[in-house]
Amino acid sequence: MSSGVGDADRLYDVVFVVVVFSVVVQGSLVPTVARWCRVPMRSVELEPWALGVRLRDRPEGVARHLVEDGSPAEGSTVDGLDIGEDAWISMVVREGRIVPVSGSTRLRTGDEVLLITGDDGKASAALFTAQRT
Known part of the structure; x- marks a missing residue:
């Protein structure tokens, strides 16, 4: 034109x-x-809230796990998990909502757990995975 x-x-x-x-x-x-x-x-239901952090380098020691049915973490409290001395659970998301994390927080099947650890988080992955026989 x-x-x-x-x-x-x-x-x-x-x-x-x-x-x-x-x-x-x-x-x-x-x-x-x-x-x-x-x-x-x-x-897909729209989720209007998102939490995010932008970092220059790939974070080491951050792992996201889903609590599976029959896993050692299912029904366990945060204090009852053997995640090691240098690790902690930073956030738990249950049914799309953040759950306040304390030692008495009991994990359920389907919970998303953000684990901060000194290693790559693979050692603790077995806690959130169902034991298959």
């Missing part, structure tokens, strides 16, 4: 309509076509 090409307004209008039509029609058909193709889709 700015270079003065003939019928530039009409060309712009056609491109605009085609793009809007494409986005609206194709976008609204995605769930229908996915069901038809048996592609599993799930609805």
Whole structure:
């Protein structure tokens, strides 16, 4: 339009309509076509709050664990976990909410645990994983 090409307004209008039509029609058909193709889709509830920290280097000694059903951590208190002297549980997220952490906090299946430790956190990972036989 700015270079003065003939019928530039009409060309712009056609491109605009085609793009809007494409986005609206194709976008609204995605769930229908996915069901038809048996592609599993799930609805995700928006989570308006996020906690984050940006660091220059990869943090050493930070591990995130999910408490599995049948793991040693399930039903255990924070004080009852053998995570070592130089480690602590910084945060527990349960059902999308932060749980205040104290020694008497009892962990449940599905809890997300942020563990700060002097090592890579792999040694304590077994506490949060179900024992398979």
